[in-house]
Amino acid sequence: GQQVMQIPQYQHVQEGEDFTTYCNSSTTLSNIQWYKQRPGGHPVFLIQLVKSGEVKKQKRLTFQFGEAKKNSSLHITATQTTDVGTYFCAGPHGGSQGNLIFGKGTKLSVKP
Amino acid sequence: DTAVSQTPKYLVTQMGNDKSIKCEQNLGHDTMYWYKQDSKKFLKIMFSYNNKELIINETVPNRFSPKSPDKAHLNLHINSLELGDSAVYFCASSQLGRNTEAFFGQGTRLTVV
Secondary structure (H helix, E strand, O other), X not given: OOOEEEEOOEXXXXXXXXXXXXXXXXXXXXXXXXXXXXXXXXXXXXEEEOOOOOEEEEOOEEEEEOOOOOEXXXXXXXXXXXXXXXXXXXXXXOOEEEEEEEOOOEEEEEEO | OOOEEEEOOEEEEOOOOOEEEEEXXXXXXXXXXXXXXXXXXXXEEEEXXXXXXXXXXXXXXXXXXXXXXXXXXXXEEEOOOOHHHOEEEEEEEEOOOOOOOOEEOOOEEEEEO
16 A cells, blocks of 8 residues: 655754654655644644655755655754654645645654 | 644543544634554544545544534544553544645543553
8 A cells, every 4th residue: 555654763863963854655646745743742734845856945944855756855954952853744645635644753852 | 713623632541431532623624534643653544534524444443433513523433442542643634625734633642441
């Protein structure tokens, strides 16, 4: 079946270091979304990428969608303690718009 | 004001009991979901409802039954609870179309003892 894989599962960084999480889909995606879940919280939408090769930035966060629309990455420059949480990528399930299949997430911890 | 609200936030119950979790969204979305997040934080979709019609059911045991009285509500009823059902259950909603951003509720932490 369709799979969305995400690596690494955990990442521990020193505050100020950069962080990247990678997402790979077994199928071509019409779009990819990224969510952040703070400890004890719920997933919160960050961004959606739609176009092949698309790059979007939100302050220190850079999101990229691969040319083949099967992979994506989230890069955080100069991490801060407020970046702590689990980052999930998600793609449409079975091509159905609206039904999302999530990657297993990357848990980021930041040491001050 | 809460866009997606689910109750209760915490639920502790004994094995074999039947329980329900309620979810309501005031965003006017036409699709609602239930996700299960286990202790390893994996988010797995359980059900998806679009305009009151079930459109996916990801091999969830039939002890779990979603009920959608209208498109703003999607409740989850669980029969004969088992230890393995302990998890955080998230309700979410979205609007089908180009921008399919999902809004999540605060989650219900279910503990079966």
